[in-house]
Amino acid sequence: MIKFENITKKFKDKKVLKDISFEINKGHLVAFIGASGCGKTTTLKMINRLIKPSSGKIFINGEDIEKKDVIALRRNMGYVIQQTGLFPHMTIKENIEIIPKVEKKNKDEITKRTMELMEMVGLNAKEFLNRYPTELSGGQQQRVGVARAFATDPEIILMDEPFSALDPITRVGLQEELIDLQSHLKKTIVFVTHDMDEAIKIADMICIMKDGEILQYDTPENILKNPVNEFVSEFVGKNRIWTSPEFIKAEDIMLDSPVSCLSNLTLNRCLEKMRSNKVDSLMVVESKTKKLLGIINAKKIQETLDRSKEVNEVMETNLISVEPNDSIIDILQLVEDNNVSTVPVLDKNKRLLGLITKSSLVTTLSQQFIDTEEGMLS
Ligand SMILES: Nc1ncnc2c1ncn2[C@@H]1O[C@H](COP(=O)(O)OP(=O)(O)O)[C@@H](O)[C@H]1O
Ligand SMILES: [Mg+2]
Incomplete structure (x- = not known):
């Protein structure tokens, strides 16, 4: 589905991605995790071409994304970031509908879809649609961000630390909602986080990065049980398996x-x-x-x-x-x-x-x- 082939990135003389290759299967949620500055956001932004690789190729469904029309490429991708990216002078309804409207979809259909999306992310449409972002709590704004990412029913959703700024209880609520959404929508989701608990909870696969390299790309279970090296096991935390005892098998x-x-x-x-x-x-x-x-x-x-x-x-x-x-x-x-x-x-x-x-x-x-x-x- 998404394939990185020998991707490197240099900012001036600094190599921030060092020849990384990986594949993400259709319908999987992959969490990229690692310390601040290890290259997670850079990796994510290459998928929607906000950042161009210095070398290497990226394929989506077998097509080199460099050869695709960038607008068409991004239309097929939802993007959720930490600071929500909601437009402050637009209502919630306008924020969610901005891309469908640009695409000149039928008005009634757009409204119907907006209602579905609000329901999907657990927000009361009547109560919230005509409010402005600042009139919502951080968690509610982030729900709108998620709804907007799903608005055009894209194949791929990119999420860059979408829940990091939220308080722990709200964060856990949104994680659970995402798991629930994903269980029936089966989008391909690339999810950046620095929270190992979050990654273990939501991801089908986890990609652990350090200094622009991939240390381990594996299932949550294998990362817990068979960390490839000392760094990964330290990072995961020695007793982490006990917070996920369901991974201990007969x-x-x-x-x-x-x-x-x-x-x-x-x-x-x-x-x-x-x-x-x-x-x-x-x-x-x-x-x-x-x-x-x-x-x-x-x-x-x-x-x-x-x-x-x-x-x-x-x-x-x-x-x-x-x-x-x-x-x-x-x-x-x-x-x-x-x-x-x-x-x-x-x-x-x-x-x-x-x-x-x-x-x-x-x-x-x-x-x-x-x-x-x-x-x-x-
Ligand atoms: N536009 C840029 N110009 C120069 N350096 C950058 C730029 N964007 C990111 N970097 C550097 O690249 C490295 C990786 O950044 P980033 O991908 O944002 O890390 P992460 O998301 O894992 O915290 C960092 O050292 C960062 O300072
Ligand atoms: Mg980042």
Whole structure:
């Protein structure tokens, strides 16, 4: 959709973008994040040609934007900036309708669209349309800014720290509204921010920049879990994963090779196997497919008098299990609701991939507190 190919930018002798390349998929929201002066705004402004690269090419839908008519290019892009950019001498209605009017769209259609947009950004049309920007709070003005960016139903929306100047509560409200809008409108959104929480919350992909270079361009999950270097992990914050525990997945905390046995093993043999492996339960699997058939625990065997029986006669087959992508939050809930101490991790075909035990959960959770304490000491 949007593609940067070896883009550099020099202001006089200063290189502010150093050969950056990346692609943004259609319908994605990508957050560019980094310290002040690292080149985020410069990158953004190249997309609507407010800044021209010193070298390299930018493509939108495969077309070199340098070869496109700049007016047509910008018409297909909404632009929201921190200082709203609303015209102070125009009413809210006039501000929103300025571009549709320039495009000479039908008047009734424009009005209808304005009403929809106000609704979309959570502002009462009757109350606000005839006011002037200064008669609105910062958050309300920013909502109008967002509405205006969507007015021409553009394919791409550029947002440069749109919520940074707002108080935290208003900011969170607008972030949530943007997530909501994006979930049904699926625009391609390039969003500049310096707030990691904001990026993690709203973005499909995060691009971390430093001194005109891209350090990591990845999903929020990977940025949290696998920062490419010390700078990224410092930037993200060591304990950040704990503010987003939904990113901790079953596969991250499971034991990889749980002790298992076949269904025709006798209970006596099962006990032996438990003893030698120092475990109190066995996963009973089908030999070829590794499909999980049941679980047997030591207590159950102790209750059974005839230990020459095969495990398939007494094993528990009513199983609570999770998939590799289930989050630690869901797993904790499951353990609590079902009062189980082990949860097998199965793939779509019910094959056994690993095992989560109460103790692996506790270890993971206590890690949080250890890390936090270290963090507090340092
Ligand atoms: N018009 C300009 N002339 C000279 N230097 C500029 C200009 N615009 C930006 N810069 C410099 O380029 C660097 C990147 O700026 P910018 O893209 O605005 O950073 P960010 O948005 O990440 O804070 C900064 O060092 C800034 O001072
Ligand atoms: Mg900037």
